[in-house]
Amino acid sequence: MTSVFTATSVSRLYGAGRNTVVGLDEINLAVETGERLGVVGESGSGKSTLIRLLAGLDRPTRGEVRFDGELISGRPEHQLGFLRQGVQIVFQDPRSSLNPRMRVGDIITEPLRSPLLRGRPGVPVDKAARLAEVLEQVGLPTDSGRRHPHEFSGGQRQRIALARALAPRPRVLIADEPVSALDVSVRSQVINLLNDLVAEQDLTLVFVSHDLTVVRHLCDRVAVLQSGRIVERGLTAEVYAEPQEPYTQSLLEAVPRLPDPS
Amino acid sequence: MKARLSLAIGLILVGLVLVTALVSLVWTPYDPIRVDSAQVLQPPLHGPHLLGTDGFGIDVLSRIMVSAQICVQVGIIAVGIALVIGVPLGVFAGQVGGWGSELVMRVTDIWYAFPALLLAILFAAAFGSSTGTAMVAIGLASVPAFARIARAATLQVMSQDYVLAARACGTRPAAIAVRHVLPNIAPLVGVQASVSFGIAILAEAALSYLGLSAQPPTPTWGRMLADAQTYLFSNPVLALWPGLAVAAAVLGFNLLGDGLRDLLDPRLKEVR
Known part of the structure; x- marks a missing residue:
């Protein structure tokens, strides 16, 4: 498999001097063609920063981001046509994104x-x-x-x-918490639609969410973000079955379980 | 409810000014310019002159009506100038951010600090007193207000995801300005335009009172106030009519702006 995205030791700092806030800290990430990558983490863990960097909507403070092997970080907008065509985003809240x-x-x-x-x-x-x-x-x-x-x-x-x-x-769809602003009753419809479209059109999916149940349903690989670092990554099934990091364990334990109806 | 009331009163007063200006184009009770020494200082409400006559024997109502034309003309041109210069400046500042934005805003701050009346006097000295110079001076003095409003509104729009989405699909900044920013800041700019219209009318009245706007015999409310000064003790009612006209027009545009602003305020709007 070839990588659509590669991020090499990417950091994104906000502010300057003593007020510096770390958005992302030395991230290394590859997104392979055709895979469905889930990015999970709490709010403030750097999920949105990461997808903005991947989509070329923001520039990393350090490090480089490549799409199809071509450098996108630091390139002027008029040279990013290939990225803009290849990558599209679905935002969190359609009230604000339309x-x-x-x-x-x-x-x-x-x-x-x-x-x-x-x-x-x-x-x-x-x-x-x-x-x-x-x-x-x-x-x-x-x-x-x-x-x-x-x-x-x-x-x-x-x-x-x-x-x-x-x-x-x-060829690549980035979804930033696409259902968290929706009514619970329509979430599964939108998730299923997304699932079908990605399958039909052979899309590569980067799915950002704090909802681990949805990620398990949709993604074959998962990366766990905590305070701007990727603390754990791997196949979804494996990570969910045997989380290695205490942070991942606590995230998984926080998933509400309904009592078995039988 | 309060918003509706302001809006209604504002619309009525503004409508009255506009209708008066339009009617005076085709009809006035008497000639608003012709001096008639036999009819000097007729009292109002008695005889053929409804609002009486002034020191030259000219019908006051006719002069008030024709003056509405000048007032509407000044408002439209002055606000137009301010819109055309101020809004692009503000949108530019809001879109580029960084030092470009700072530069534009500091320049408008200095511009703001320069007294409008002084600008008008300068213009009158340089280009002669006329309605034209008054309109341009008032318009230029109103530019910073529009630039600030437009910048603040643009910043708010630029933080919306639909701008991010537009960038993500390769929309250029100019297209974002036209397609996304302008339509969404239009309501706020419209409110400012209404308020500025009132300010422009007041400013024009002040300038023509000082003789820095339209020249005689063209009647304006400010000019009429200046003329009435001579008779302030013998015929105080002469100053009343143009004063009322200015007050009604300014109040009208301010109430209209206020009403529009309250109507557009998301905190007061019901959830759609």
Whole structure:
């Protein structure tokens, strides 16, 4: 397998001098093609920082990030077309990730209008056709494009965000706590949809969550973040069965268990 | 409820000013410029002149009506100038952040500190007193207010995930400004525009009172106040009418701005 992402001794510090806050501390991470990597940890453990660095939305203070073997950290935005096409993100809260003043059709086709993406091989040219395609894939009505985000429920809005992410035919999908802002009743629907889409389209998935049950369901490998460091990593089944680190053990113990109904 | 009331009163007063200005374009009870020495200082409410006549025998109501034109004109041009310069500055500062933002904001701070009236006097000295110079001076003096509002609102928008999502799919900063920032800061800028309109009207009245705006015989409320000063003890009511007109117009735009702001305040808005 080849790596889509490699992060080599990456640190991200916020602030300066005595007020420095460590976001990430000397992280080494490889994401292989076709794998589903779960990144778990508490809030403040550096999960969001990590995906921002992977997606080229932030720069590491030290170290380097590569996508497809090409350096992305420290490169100017106009050279990042290959990254922008290859990697798309689904954010945590669709109330904030969808512009309330844009129509859903314009939101979903925004990637296709980007000068960085337009004309790259694989990026759909016919915006209307692609819109209809992705709307169907995420299970939204065909006339959704003419409406505004506030006319949709939380679960539907996250489907809109998913449709936008799929529009430029990315190879990697990064999901940042995609269901934690949703009603419990629709979480499993969105998770299953995500699961199906990743399988159908052979996507590489980086799934960030503090919900270990969802990660077990979705991911084949897991990395555990604590205070900006990866403290444990491995196959999901193994880590869940025999956690080596006390931190991982405490995370797993914190998962609420329902009494067996039988 | 309070927001609705401000909005309603504001709309009525602003509507009154606009309608008066429009009507005066086609009809006034008397000629607002023609001097009539036989009708000097007629009292109001008695005889044919509803609000009486001034020291030149000109019908006061006609002058008040025509003045509304100047006031609306000044407001639109001055606020327009402030919008066109201030909003792009503020959006730029909010988007780039860092030292570029600091530079823009410190320049607007200095700009803010420069007294508007002094600017207008400078302009009048340099380019002559006219409605044009008054409008430009008032407009330029209002730029910092718009730049600040636009910057604060832009910062708030830039922290939203939809901007991050737009960047993640390769949207360029200019497209982010047009597609994401401007539509979302428009309500706040609109409120500022309404408030600034009121300030512009007041400023114009002050300038024309000092003779730094429209020149005679063009009637303006400020000019009428200056003229009424001569008769302040014999005919105090002459100063009342233009004073009321200025007060109503300024109050109207301020209430409208206040009402809009309260209406847009997310804390007062019901959850959608």
